[in-house]
Amino acid sequence: MTDTATPKTWKRFLTRQLPGAVLALAVLAEALAFMLDGVALRRHDLDLLALNVQRTAPKPSPKTVLIGDSVTQDILKTYAIGRPGAVANLTTNMASGLVGAYLLLKRYTAAGARPQHLVIASTPEFFTFHPQGETARTYVTSVFRDSAEIAYLDTVMTGPPPPYEPAILQMDNRVGLKALALLAPKPDGLLMGSRAPDPGQGATPGDVPRSLQDALEIRGRAPLSIPATNVRILGDICALARTYNMTVHIQNAPVAYSTYRLWQNNATLKTFERQRADVLQTVCADVSVTVGADTPQVPDGAMRDSDHLVRHDWTNVYAVKLNALVNGLP
């Protein structure tokens, strides 16, 4: 040991310097967190969208607003769906669930947008999944922080609320990511793509590796049932549609043959669609709701994983379908 590092100086380190540093860092973190409290996070597309729907209420309002999960989000971010200015993209991902879509739509309408049509284009799982735990924290509760939103989330989010933690133990969320959000550019708009869907373009499936086969099978065997919380949220979406005179259109996203076959064999899809129809009849009774008759099917090799299309020749197929749906709305 060197001359300066004696047991005595280490004792001072352990009894004074280390506790002093702990205290100083804790206080500093609280102060930084307090200063950055109002800064919106910018971790993922949903953070951006939640920020932009409030800031950029377009005039005139787009006629159609689209919500859904990532398989549809992939399309909207790449393709120009509908006529210019006619569609607003509020698609998210499954992790934020119906609850995230509802709160986005609420922010959008509260900002003055008045769409006539609400299109829900998604996987069936978008209706059956309800975020919990860390997923809910990352994609819902830390995104929607207005007091009315917090009050709403208190009524629909399951599981105990996270206990209070000092800012020093949440430096990434309460300080680091917020400081980065301050530095990040603030693009306006709703992440709309510019490529025109091409009805004449062909599509060829790629390889189907074992991991993809397994993923498709796992998806095909998983149950599809709408939980009570999502029934409530679907009712709230319809209430919003009712308030702003929107018609609701529901379209299932493309599914791989293998998954579809398993759903058919086990009557999973049929049971789910029946349940969804019953729910809509109950909670959306006085809203005009149309449900797309078909679930588009694609070869297994058109998928990147269990629920995403692999590349633009296949995303184009779905884009063409969505474009026709949107353009066909009155």
Add this chain to the structure above:
Amino acid sequence: MLFSSAEFLFWFLPLSLLSFHFARAQWGGQAAMGTAVAASLFFYGWWNPPYLVLILISVGINFLWTKSLVRRPGLAKLLVALAFNLGLLGYFKYRNFFLENVDFLVNGNADAIGSLGPIFIPLGISFYTFQQIALLIDAYDEAVEAPPSLLEYSQFILFFPQLIAGPIVLYRELAQQFSNLEENHGAGLSLFGPGVAVFALGLFKKICLADGIAPFANTAFGAHETITLLEAWAGTSAYALQLYFDFSGYSDMAVGLGLMFGFRLPLNFDTPYRARNMIDFWKRWHMTMTRFFMMYLYNPLALSLSRYGLARFRHGGVIFIITVAVPTLATFLLSGLWHGAGWTFVAFGAVNGIGLIANHAWKGLKGPKMPFVLAWSLTILTVLVSFVYFRADSLTAAHNMLSAMFSPSAFILPNWLEGVAHQLGLEWRTLSMLSTGTYAVKCFFWVVALAILSVRMPNWAKTYDDLKPTWSLAFVVAFMGFWAIGWLDQPQTFLYFQF
């Protein structure tokens, strides 16, 4: 109970430290060691209480053999003791692997495993078995001055900081420290401060760095069937960094914990990614395991083969093969197998063995000194290739990764670089790993940042005697501790626990 778990950090560790130092101050060193052994047994039993019986049987029998060998060394006694230890290790760790391969050779399939059912490997069995084997051989070689008491022996094998994943300690490294403690002039609390600093650094490396970069490696290796060149390199680099920070973090924590109890445990990592050749790399990576294999396998084997080769052959090449290549390859194939019962681990050993043989051959042939960048790149490339085998679930998965890494046709750009791909006439698609630009940037940041840290971060487990207890050290330790505790809610198993 992981070192990085809340129950360890906030309950077990404070209580065991308190009881150890209280017993030491009140009743002396032997009482302190007794509390440390009791705490270690509780720590081990936390995972799977029935395996306590196995480790106690192993410790009890080996203690008696060691004592007997120290008093009267005998080859037969040593061989029986080694057979017992290797048999135990073989049964619990390699039985299914062995039967699978016999079944494959005899019947052309490997279904025997199905009828046998899974076998669970007792935690740390490779480590505590090796420590006991080393002591048995040392006792036979008359390198142990006095037989350890049962308490000393138990403390040597069971001491929880090193019980599960090393470092692989030699008895001679602790014998004097035990004596000092028993005679009440041990280190006491004088190493506690440096121990806290070393432990905090290890905790930070494990929780913040290794676990932080792990998702990138997991995604890449999970998608080996469809992986592209860029993803394969990113994933393999991420894994190499994860493995280093995971295991060196664990080793730092072990050394730090040892210091808090007043014991100096040996260094296990010495900034290995600074190595400029394979020999240098293995002097820096998992040093106590390398030392074990060198002392107890390579050296005796090389010595025997040298006597045999030099007496019979004159040709330099043949002598090199017999005296260097064969013992090196044998040692590394076995060290690969020690890491896990699977052909991927044998391949991991083989790649490193071949790398070392090439290194020795280059030295033997007096090849020109390579520029640092070239030498370092070749070393890291060899290490990365071996780590692909280390991480992959099967040889097929490893070969998928390697063919993507080295096949120009696997150079496919992600969809968010579609415009660039069109301009350059390259293929593009939606990739599994680099699926979005944001994710790719994050991955790049993690790999670059951790690569820099892996060669620049101070190695306090090596230099703790030179640490100065200053305010800046206090802030660094507090910062690392807070960051690690803030991320505690997603603990992962240490990669080396499976070995």
